[in-house]
Amino acid sequence: MSDMDRRRFIRSAAAAGVAISAPDSLFGEGRAPAVHAQDRVAPKVIADRTGYTSRDESGTNAVSRALRGITGGEDVLDALIAGVTIPERDPEETGVGYGGVPNAEGVVQLDAACMHGPRGWAGGVGALEGVRTPSLVARDVMAQTDHHLLAGEGAQKFARQMGYEIEDSLTTDNSLRIWREWKRRIDPEHWLDPSERQEAGRQAAREMIREGLVDRTTYRGTIHCAGITPSGDVSAVTTTSGLWFKLPGRVGDSPILGAGLYVDNDVGTSGSTGRGEANLYNLSSFRAVQLMRDGRHPKDAGMEALRRIRDSTRDPRLMDEEGRPAFNVRFFLLNREGQHAGVAMYAGGDAESEYALCTEEGAELMTFEPLLEGGPAG
Numbered sequence: 001m002s003d004m005d006r007r008r009f010i011r012s013a014a015a016a017g018v019a020i021s022a023p024d025s026l027f028g029e030g031r032a033p034a035v036h037a038q039d040r041v042a043p044k045v046i047a048d049r050t051g052y053t054s055r056d057e058s059g060t061n062a063v064s065r066a067l068r069g070i071t072g073g074e075d076v077l078d079a080l081i082a083g084v085t086i087p088e089r090d091p092e093e094t095g096v097g098y099g100g101v102p103n104a105e106g107v108v109q110l111d112a113a114c115m116h117g118p119r120g121w122a123g124g125v126g127a128l129e130g131v132r133t134p135s136l137v138a139r140d141v142m143a144q145t146d147h148h149l150l151a152g153e154g155a156q157k158f159a160r161q162m163g164y165e166i167e168d169s170l171t172t173d174n175s176l177r178i179w180r181e182w183k184r185r186i187d188p189e190h191w192l193d194p195s196e197r198q199e200a201g202r203q204a205a206r207e208m209i210r211e212g213l214v215d216r217t218t219y220r221g222t223i224h225c226a227g228i229t230p231s232g233d234v235s236a237v238t239t240t241s242g243l244w245f246k247l248p249g250r251v252g253d254s255p256i257l258g259a260g261l262y263v264d265n266d267v268g269t270s271g272s273t274g275r276g277e278a279n280l281y282n283l284s285s286f287r288a289v290q291l292m293r294d295g296r297h298p299k300d301a302g303m304e305a306l307r308r309i310r311d312s313t314r315d316p317r318l319m320d321e322e323g324r325p326a327f328n329v330r331f332f333l334l335n336r337e338g339q340h341a342g343v344a345m346y347a348g349g350d351a352e353s354e355y356a357l358c359t360e361e362g363a364e365l366m367t368f369e370p371l372l373e374g375g376p377a378g
């Protein structure tokens with residue numbers, strides 16, 4: 001069955017309420033279609049720190065799993081997604097999938113998206129409840145429908161039709177403990193003036209980090225993971241439980257093409273974590289890929305995207321006393337030559353300072369190049 005036939009078949013079967021299990025691979029067994037004939041690049045995978053620290057039962061982390069798939073001939077996006085399902089399923093990882101810290105009403109709502117460089121396909125889900133692995137559902141939106149983005153109940157219904165298990169709740173004892181403590185601190189009635197409530201929420205979260213109740217490196221988790229094959233094909237995936245304690249229904253940058261991630265197989269990839277609204281305002285990932293298209297090195301492109309965010313941040317509540325952004329944003333960039341960069345608005349103070357990289361030499365933690373000194377005030 002051709003891809004288009006398969007899409008049509010799946011659509012009509014889904015409309016008829018038939019449950020169809022997710023395919024194991026986008027391209028079946030064996031290697032993905034070879035778009036670029038000659039191997040010429042050292043394969044590489046880049047991701048958030050979570051891609052190094054979160055491990056499955058065998059001790060494998062996301063970047064190593066993804067690189068193993070790429071070098072073993074698996075489709076590049078399948079390999080990356082297999083990697084990020086490790087933190088998605090990890091109950092200890094509080095920024096992604098199962099065990100992600102819930103929204104303001106105690107419900108875990110997940111965002112994810114993926115882009116397949118060689119095919120030029122993309123798929124995403126927003127505010128999805130009850131499925132531990134939104135990255136796989138995003139892949140199915142990409143491969144099985146004519147759409148890019150499904151959100152909320154529609155996304156969950158699609159996942160059910162694709163055969164995913166829908167759980168009543170993705171919270172764990174740990175994520176609920178964090179949420180209850182936050183709720184207790186901000187307001188027993190949970191309804192202050194919206195601006196006070198926002199400040200009270202931020203203040204409570206900051207105190208909880210200072211007191212060691214919450215690990216600062218997993219506060220605002222998210223994993224973005226991008227990779228390149230020996231033939232220079234690129235793909236990327238992002239998956240997150242979004243900003244902690246967000247308003248129900250809030251969808252961040254992660255599933256929005258051009259904001260949280262963008263892939264152009266002729267150029268490279270850009271993905272981001274941190275304050276999603278900043279990337280939504282600036283379509284940062286699209287901008288960074290365009291800059292690479294114009295010949296900029298991944299590091300320069302990422303720095304330019306950060307400068308744009310810094311310069312467009314005008315709202316006093318989002319700025320520190322010196323007028324700098326009071327939040328952090330990080331970019332992970334990879335071009336078709338296999339050059340990469342990890343850049344961040346801040347990499348000092350309380351900010352996360354490392355990201356994950358995996359080459360055929362193995363997985364390691366790398367240090368972000370910061371645009372600004374110190375750490376974010378917020």
Ligand code: ASP
Binds near residue numbers: 111219275
């Ligand atoms: N970018 C994500 C969002 O805004 C959060 C994060 O990366 O920590 O939902």
